[in-house]
Amino acid sequence: MDRFVLYIGNRNYSSWSLRPWMAFEGCGIPFEEVLLPFDFENGNPHLLEVSPTGRVPVLHHGDMHVWESLAIIEYAAELFPEAGLWPAARHAKAIARSVSMEMLSGFVALRSACPMNIRRPKRAIALPAGVAANVARIETIWRECRATSGGPFLFGAFSAADAMFAPVVSRFDTYDLVRSADTLDYMNTIKAHPAFVKWRDLACAEPWIVRQDEV
CATH class of the missing domain: 1.20.1050 (Glutathione S-transferase Yfyf (Class Pi); Chain A, domain 2)
Known part of the structure; x- marks a missing residue:
């Protein structure tokens, strides 16, 4: 499988990044992380290089780019059904x-x-x-x-x-x-x-x- 790379922001502040990161980590989904630090006045110009919205989190999987926390989780749930990201019932x-x-x-x-x-x-x-x-x-x-x-x-x-x-x-x-x-x-x-x-x-x-x- 192509590399599963999750781009995240500062852990202290980025609630959006925490969500898919914790879902992957907690359910045993293998992934790599890349942290792109930001500040609230100037942002980070490198975010636009990896994310179409200029925001994190964003998931890179081969040629696929998936952004927004819940969309990332849903994408992973399809690829890793055995991980139990969602309840079975x-x-x-x-x-x-x-x-x-x-x-x-x-x-x-x-x-x-x-x-x-x-x-x-x-x-x-x-x-x-x-x-x-x-x-x-x-x-x-x-x-x-x-x-x-x-x-x-x-x-x-x-x-x-x-x-x-x-x-x-x-x-x-x-x-x-x-x-x-x-x-x-x-x-x-x-x-x-x-x-x-x-x-x-x-x-x-x-x-x-x-x-x-x-x-």
Whole structure:
């Protein structure tokens, strides 16, 4: 098979990069990574050399270029069906894709107010309108999925849906947003996953600092 190369951005900040990276790492899909660091004022001119949008993540597989986190995951799921990126049961797979798409397209208030910043000291901030509703909806998704599957992950075993929500786990933790025992239990499950631990440790070791660290 042609090389499977995933281009990612700074681990500390790039929530979009974390999603397919963690899905691949967590499900045992072999891949190479290329990290292209960015800063929020000037960007990185090399991104346009590898990505049609000038953004990461983007997957190169031979002549194929696939961009956007969920599209990358879906492409990999077709090539590696044995990896279990999605639940095997049709109903569970449909729900997993639905909540992953909701994560991809929604929760704008939370994203805007609480950008992913793994190195940021844990502390609460004043939250604008809409964030509490986003948090409540995410907690409901996690609670209902785990109640149906029996946990410990959203659909029993680790899947792409967990990878899609991994940046939110980081946000909830960093900005001290939740108190519910079942939410915290799921967050601890994700934070203990070897793929998340590896990403977090590498993020904390990065030398690049952008203005978010001052927030």
